[in-house]
Amino acid sequence: MRNKMHAIELEKAYNPKDFEDRIYAEWVEKGYFRPYSDKENPVHSQRKETNINYTVVIPPPNVTGVLHMGHALNNTLQDVVVRYHRMKGDNTLWIPGTDHAGIATQNVVEKALKKEGKGRNDLGREKFIERTWAVTHEHHDTIVKQQKKLGNSVDWSRERFTYDEGLSKAVRDVFVTLYERGLMYKGQYLVNWCPRCGTALADDEVDHEDTNGAMYHLWYEYADGSGKIEVATTRPETFFGDTAVAVNPEDERYTSIVGKELKLPLTGKIIKIIADSYVDKEFGTGMVKITPAHDPNDWEVGKRHNLEVVNLLNPDGTMNENVPEKYRGLKPEQARKLVIEDLQEAGLFKGEEKIVHSVGHCYRCKTVVEPYLSYQWFVKMKPLAEKALAAWKNEELVFFPRKWENTYSHWMENIRDWCVSRQIWWGHRIPAWYCDCGNTIVSREDPTKCPKCGADSTHLKQDPDVLDTWFSSWLWPFSTLGWPEETADLKKFYPTTALVTAYDIIFFWVSRMIMAGLEFTGKSPFHDIYIHGLVRDKQGRKMSKSLGNGIDPLVVIDQFGSDALKFTLSFLCAQGQDILIDNDTFKMGSRFCNKVWNASRYILGNLEGRNLIPVKDEELTELDKWIYTALDKACRDERAALESYRYNDAATAVYEFFWNNFCDWYVEATKLSFKHGDDHEKDRQVSVLLNVLEESLRLLHPFIPFVTEEIYSKLPRKELIENRKAAGEQKVLPSDTYSDLLTTAPFPEPKDERVDAKITSRFNALQDLIRSIRGLRNECGIDPAFKINVAIQIVPHSDAEVCREKVEMIQLLAGLSGVEFVNEKPASSIGAVGSGFEAFIILDDNIDKETLRKHFDKDLAKAQGDAQKIEFKLNGKFAQHAPAEVVQAERDKLEEFKRRIEKLNSYIDELK
Template sequence: MEKAYQPQQVEDRIYQYWLEIGAFDAEVNPAKQPYCIVIPPPNVTGVLHMGHALDETIQDLLIRLHRMKGYEALWVPGTDHAGIATQNVVEAQLEEEGLTRHDLGREKFVKRVWEVKDKHHRIITDQLKRIGVSVDWRRERFTLDEGLSRAVREAFVTLYEQGLIYRGARMINWCPRCGTGLSDLEVERELVPGHLWYIRYPEPNGGPGVVVATTRPETMLGDTAVAVHPQDERYKEMIGRTVILPLMNREIPIVADDYIDMEFGTGALKVTPAHDPNDLEIGQRHNLPSILVIDRAGKMTDETGPYAGLDRYECRKRVVADLQKQGLLERIEDYQHTPGRCQRCGTVVEPLVSTQWFVRMEPLAKEGLAAVDSGQVRFIPERWTKVYRDWLENIQDWCISRQLWWGHPIPVWYCNDCGEVTCTREDPTRCAHCGSENIQQDPDVLDTWFSSALWPFSTLGWPEETPELDYFYPTSVLVTGYDIIYFWVARMIMMGKHLVGKEPFSEVFLHGLVRDERGQKMSKSLGNAVDPIELMDEYGADAMRFALCQLITHGQDVTYSPDRMVGARNFCNKLWNASRFVIMNLADMQPVALESTQLSLADRWILSRHSRMLAEVQRQLDGYNLAQAAEAIYDYVWGEFCDWYAEIAKIDLYTDGDNSRRKTVQTILHTLLDEILRTIHPFMPFITEEIWQRLPHSGETISRQPYPQARERWRDEEAEAQMSVLQTAITQIRALRAELSISPGQPVNVTVIVPDEETMSLIASQQQAITSLARVEELNLATAPAKPPQAALLAVSEGMQICLHLPERLDIEEEIQRIRREIDELEKLRKRSVKKLQNSDFLNKAPAQVVNKEKEKLAEFDRDLQRLWDQVKLLSSISP
């Protein structure tokens, strides 16, 4: 074995091996319990980032864990066509060539998108394999493939037939750059500095009229009213009268509406029903006409007279200038406002009334709420439930049509003769209403999230009643970031309940987002994105995975930390070398039955600690506390198995003589290492497989071995307590050595004065461990009240006095000072303890157990202090 673990020599080979033996293949298997995760499909727009690495690591951990626990574990891989995002990538490429998608035409353009999809799909697949994902590649899906397209079609037609999908003219968000309508979720709002323009609308008779305040003066060209609050004393007289809309010279009414905020601006609101959702509602309440003044390209329409054809921002400047010229611009204030921007391209969206397809969400939202209220779906961490609920309780209809070319076509045909709509599961050749063949399909495509919403069941074969769907659905858990609760999680739950009749998963584990070292969200545009591939090149996939697991705490964002990578890489190496040590000493192993063998203190102790660790890992994993589970493993492996047990084991391994001890130790080392590897495997699959293959084993792969379980019979409180005393003694001797910088090569003599016979026999039986681990030449034992030897360094702990003989070089004054410092520390603790025990409230109200513990502590402090003072006296008496 190499002296250091070299992941690059291992990972590829191991992954190929797994594929060869079908280690990740899952089948419908009634003999086993199913455990299923469907991957949140990465977009084929780009490459995987740290957020994916985190997401996949968690899922792989859960899948591998359950596979080992005996479940039929299926992880379904796949990718998402990511409609608008992918289309934009290709459009950006074309732009560099000086072309638009219209220059190419729809067919050629879509062909080009497929090429981009293929390229990114290859990259993503390679990246996933590097991470070590144990997905069943035979079952990979793509949101635009044939089966999923059928699912989309079925879902659309079903919802249409049920009246839950409808076509209508409604206010939507329009992105002038992408040239498509968007759903509310795809609009991001950001506070930016702007202005509030105060514009006077005079009365027809030349009276002063009213002053309105607006952040978007260009929309005034489409105003059809001014609205005031009915209780507003300032305007009571004006209600029902008219004012002249400047520039357009249109006479518009003043209406009263409760919606108006009297505090904002002048309390008078210009009403533009065609370009503001609130204005639209006011318009509907007062039967106001709606005048479209901004078109889909962001240019002014013919309705705007002299401004027709101008860009909306150019028009804003001209309107302001013209108002100023006419003396109707009263003033301009600085004002922070939040214009909506297209999530994908950043362009300021235009709210406008447009005919689109919508999903009626209210009935579906009820099903979504019921799924959570009934406990069918549980969020982890629990607090996200409220976020989910709040959204569903205030749900708006979902605009699902997109004026794009990349995506699922809308399965609707319009009849050019009778004007009716035909929506069917198979492509129609004639109108379902009049039989005319003069029909044409809707040119639009569906929101990419529509197909995503079906993912957990479409990937399992729905709408076919496949055995997979029957067996694996509902899936076990969904693992994703909290940023797509609305976009994806909620919609999957609703669609699953409604279309399949069952919730798509019983648990949702929501993790945080990955941020850079300064806490900023990682993104390509900011240039702070860390490439997981580079990390894996440098530290190895296992190290990256383990580091990510250590960083995952419930729902909290994860700050990328290279230090963690180093720590995890070192842990890999530690595991590698501990294994190397065990393997080197296993050549002549003849396993013994541990139950019927005489075990040493260290043996009993490590078996107990091992079992305790397994229980803790289990407990933490059950609660999705991955960081705590990882910590439990780390602390045990490094701090107990390596630091203590392996060191003590060397005594038996390297000492000739008692062959039965060697056999026992070999058996324990092998047994525990095997279980350690299996316990860590879901976290660090590659290194554990590599080592496991080099250990005596049966079976093809560690990934299909049973997951270790804690053994109650290995628990040994007595061994743990005794070992603790031994560890204290050794640590104290080491500390005394360090105090005087005695090099490890230099042996020392030690006297341990023990408080009782029990400790005496304990220490006596562990002489070898002490002399070996603390590098002691001669170990003397005495029972209190023996006097410590003169001129010795003294430490006091667990009732023991540990004296390090140093007859020649000891500086007595310095030693007295050192002991006094120790006394000061103890004294502080003693005082606190005394104070507590003098408090009658504490004695009366605290549980007896706590009080007793405090009393014991105080007794120990007193005893230790006494001995330290004795030593000071002793040293003082011989001081020159």
Template sequence: MEKTYNPKTIEQHWYQTWEQKGYFTPQNADTPYCIMIPPPNVTGTLHMGHAFQDTLMDLLTRYHRMKGDQTLWQAGTDHAGIATQMVVERQLAADGQTRHDLGREAFVDKIWEWKQESGGHITRQLRRMGASLDWQNERFTMDEGLSEAVREVFVRLYDEGLIYRGKRLVNWDPVLHTAVSDLEVISEEENGSLWHLRYPLADGNGDLIVATTRPETMLGDSAVAVHPDDERYQHLIGKQIALPLTERKIPIIADNYVDPEFGTGCVKITPAHDFNDYAMGQRHDLPLINIFTIDAKLNDNAPAAYQGMDRFVARKQILADLEAAELLVETKPHKLTVPRGDRSQSIIEPFLTDQWFVKVEDLAAPAIKAVEDGRIKFVPDNWKKTYFEWMNNIQDWCISRQLWWGHRIPAWYDENGKFYVGHSEAQVREKYQLAATVKLQQDPDVLDTWFSSALWPFSTLGWPENTERLKAFYPTSVLVTGFDIIFFWVARMIMMGLKFMDDVPFHEIYIHGLIRDAEGQKMSKSKGNVLDPIDLIDGIDLETLLVKRASGLMQPQMAAKIEKDTRKHYPDGIPAFGTDALRFTFAALASTGRDIRFDLGRIEGYRNFCNKLWNATRYVLMNTEGKDSSPTELSLVDRWIISRFQQLSEQVNQHINNYRFDLAANSLYEFTWNEYCDWYLEFSKPMLQSSNPAGTLHTLLHVLEKLLCLLHPFMPFITEELWQRVTNKTDDTIMLQQYPQPEHDKIDPQIQLEIEWVKQFIQGVRRIRAEMDIAPSKPLPILIQNGNADDQQKLAKHENILISLARLDKITWLKKDEEAPESAIALVGEMKILIPLAGLIDKDAELKRLNKEMEKLKKELAKCTAKLENPKFTDRAPAAIVEKERQRVAKMNSSLQQLEQQQTKIRAI
């Protein structure tokens, strides 16, 4: 077995072996277990959020597969309408072409061609993460089976009156020329202005002052609103305004929505260009005046002077004209939330347009009830409040997009604009008894990608056919997802599952947090703090890392700071940590909190953990190879590690079933590192030299094999490699072994207490060695004081182990009243372990060493204390940095106190 653990040499080999042998395909079993992957975009690349989420799903999948369940992790990708269309359009633009040059059919063919060549990047990266998805049954939201499911759902909902076409306000991207979902709109605070405008009363008797951040929309105003109880304006309600720069008059209305405390208490109402105004317009039956074209230029509804202008050019002209007419009162700097398209980065406009909508109120009611009555459980439970809040205020869902790539709306129009809905043109003609002479044109729009994703739990299993996979795996077991798509995906899957399968799509929803950097900041290219999971697996040199961290969005000053920080923290780049270390880190961070701070220090620690496991296995194999390890009489220490392993098995099973992956990982780490690798392997050394080592040989192998099985869902590659070597079962795999379940009859608390006594004894001696700088190899004479009969019995039983591991010369029991020389003391319960210091250490040299160490510590302590006493630091630095500094000061104070105690002891010799 190689001396050094090298993940690169084992990971690719084992994944190819698993996939080729079909181990990811569900095995025949009585109990089904199914997880649906949230389908990643076909254009996507793996980011830290994906890697974290997929690690947790794979952990659950491997766990249930080893438990003997019929386990399916359904693979698949989403066609990602806007993102995919943009990728191919950029390729065409590089050749000086547009999609319109090709035409719709040829352009869609081009996208399919791109998908075949380049669309599998993220699935290859998922394999690098060890994701054991059922690749043999991988689905794509645009494949024929899922497309048929989409058409079936659309037609049924339309026939039931739950889908309709109408003119409503939607998020509109003026660059992409399509409606977009709320999830595709990134709203962030930006610097802007608040303009106060004077609106004259139509009768000439005064005016009202309104405030707006979008003065160009005033050309579409339908009213000015005030609060009905605002005494300043009650006498004006019902009167009219002469809308500046237009020849229109608009009413002054009263509405409770208006906040009298904000601005002047007067609000301009533009129902066609603001969602809140739209709702008010509906309440007061106000006209909807759309002043924009699809590319956000002023249209024919605007005064002639502004027609054809871009919205922001028009804004400048309108403000200039208002100022000239003495109607611009003032301009104030103003922070405002600006909605931008996540793909185009253009400012999104609320836009009035004809779209297809789903009436969701009737679908929402049973979906709410399914969570209320416990058929669906959120983990953590508090997320159901978020779900209810949205579901109880749900709005109709805009499902049409003005794109060419996607599921085309299954509706056909005749020459009079009347439309007919069906699976195909032929079916439409038969359904509506249309003559062959009636010319039909299919709707050019496609469906929102979230529409097909809403069907994912049953469409991927073969619906609308009643397939064996559908019968076996629906409802699925658990959905693993982030809180940010509870509305867009989770809720819609519940509604669609209940509607078309008459059952919930999953029984539990595990909501995980979002990955942030070590300082708690959101990872973004503009901040230069993005980590690529593949770079953490394979490693990356400094110069390549700097290039990846650079972003065109950065100011030069920010780019310079990021380069400086990167060089400081990663002078040689990021080393290769391997997949298992990254996965274990994710599991250890998966608490029930909303945010997860990812620190490279953690992954480095878990890379060391992999080394520890590797070296422990080498030790076991070197000591057991060719020797009889058949079960025989077990020593107390053997029974102790078996007892602790059974407790560990109970804890890990319980934690995984409760989705506390962090607690499971921590339990595994503590047992593996401290109890098995450190203590038991040390205990085994003298026992292997005894006349009857068979029990220890058996226990070394047996516990290691079972421990590898417990660890496998967390760290699949290294555990497979080591399990193969430990068992010599080269035609088998660890991933199909039985997951260890606790054997309660092997748990012995008394043995655990006894071995804990032994460990405290050895630790006490070692602590004194470290404090007094006594060489670890130097045999020590020790004295025992205050020991009782139980202590004497334990000492006699374990004397050989204590002498061997604590490096003792001899052990002497002091009589009850016998006075001890000046000694260093360690306690084991009431019993004192005394190590006489005279003759063991050079008193002068040790005092000199301690003084030097204390002086160094005091200087550093003064420096840190001064920093904390400086308001410039405590007020300006991030709270996490300040707290870290406070913890350093507390730790240094504690260390200084310990050094002073040592100094006092040595002076007394």
């Protein structure tokens, strides 16, 4: 004879602080986040060797930053699919890591030094880097703690850093290889320059913002004194660098003056008028000043016409020796004011007009970026981009959602060479040395002598610059696995499976990783590219420190728990859309976790004095088969959604199943078994409830891992497995699987044998009826706790016939005192129509008709008032001037109010 069960106690109140940290520590300590192929994983010996790997590399956060809500979303989405694939049985690896963030990290250290009254030159390069390492270690520890609070199921034993020894070796190997292949070169070009950071920036590190400015109109006189021309510019201080004025060769107005000479204002310098198709005939006067050293388009014109290039700026952004002495050392905006005054005095300033134009700013410090002429290292990108485009066309990589393919292809087809050198100290030093003899040496190892002249290392000077941070990040999918060494991890886990990232770094990172992977491994670094939206505030604004609208994920976790944060973000994450949130948004996730907790607590509390018994498929009731059909549908929907990265669809599927079907319908309906059933029926029912709960927890785990793990640990799992085995071969109940921890338990498998379409149709009709009665009660303002009498008219042979068999269930779930089946509408009743039925609330002596009439009168007056407002609106100018779809929406509202008024009048008539 079996021993009777004791009630299993869950704490009365759901409190994630009681268990989240404890559970995460156990997961990590026991090695559950390592791939199944690792012997250190506790279930290594229980898993069959599989060729199905699921590998994800985390987009590495900047080591000096703190995780914001964007990181929380990105990490949550990865965690969901990683946990899902781990439970599916795939050999799953999620690699964590951080980015050394060259410019950002150096800024942090320099700001600290500034408070001490020092600069980096006061320390020297070596001491400065030592100090930066110390700051890096401190910030790294903070980021790791934050990721653990989020519950990231990453393999910490494989954590990487873009500046660690292995990745540094990979970076150097790539630089040298590109140089050997003719894809890396150094030259003097116009680059984006940040005066604040003192370094070059790549094109996609410049944020363009609409800024208030002006268009200044200047007079340029002909050198022969025969007249003058008008040119317009947003930056009059740069005209000292003009080396031509251009017109369109097809502009008949200016054909006769091409080749004439002009006298540059305030200088007397002579420049020529040239013809170039770059000039837009329709814009302004059709004459454009050409300043090759300070405008990217002018730079291209200058190259075509072999124009002189005159740089006007110092590295700190001030005016240099190539401008008249009175302007030297001034910031451009200071020089601009003085230049305009001098032009006015000389009679060469026509006027200005206020405009709003796009101005580039440094993506890190937000300083205005200057076009600046300097010697830099560049990667030839077109050959790399051609391979990346071909890989996409061959479907070696797929974007989710597909719309981002257009963005990717457009950027690849219009790609420009990448400036990779940075004039800072923190980062990978460029492996190039310059000999006194003029020779340049690019080497994987530090050279001891010049191969050209034989001079020793004392005559060799290493390039002082470092590489762009993204130069190490673009190697991330394969360098983290040990490349360029042929490691076991590289062989097993590369190419990786999926990349999950936000759309704002498609160019910074995603496209470059694809190019690097193809160039250095011959394979695309990943197949699935899921691009998610950004987290914004309720007004749709990007979260930022300046706006003060950011939400700290750790504050949310402290208030609601990690599961609430994870579920809310997943539930709201629809493909191709940004997420709008405030702090209260996370109450939704918290309520759901509470529901899971309380439902589990109720079921486990009902174990007192019960026996868990084997239940065979043929012993299942129609209600049991219905919930298993619903569970199977949730399983299929969740699997299909997660396989295509439709997070909100997957979250909605499990939410609807657990909250609505399982809790609000199935668990409530099973109370009849506990109320009227004998001991065997109660034992049978609690056994099925536990089976459904256990499988439900496995469905829910990818989204709310902590609360499901805590509940799972309380289940009598061994007894459940024994019962499933004892029940013999069954098609509906879960298989006899067992795992110590839920995080590695098998994900539920859909079973065709579970699906019973007929039962589902019958129960849909039953639910429709109960919802209709509940809706009527609510419409009538009848207290849900007040028992009422209902009459039901059934269409013969419809699915609603089930209602005749489930009277007690209808009474329980709709809060009824009595149910009568009728062939016509009863006198003095209020009804609702559904599929195959009509349901009527009987207006008998139990109903306070006077109170009900007042309720309907109030609703009627409101509906009539709302309808009158819309009619007045539609009869006025609104209908003539508003867009057609807006007018139609108002007409639809009016029709809805008219139907409401008609219904309320019929209700009032019944009460007379």
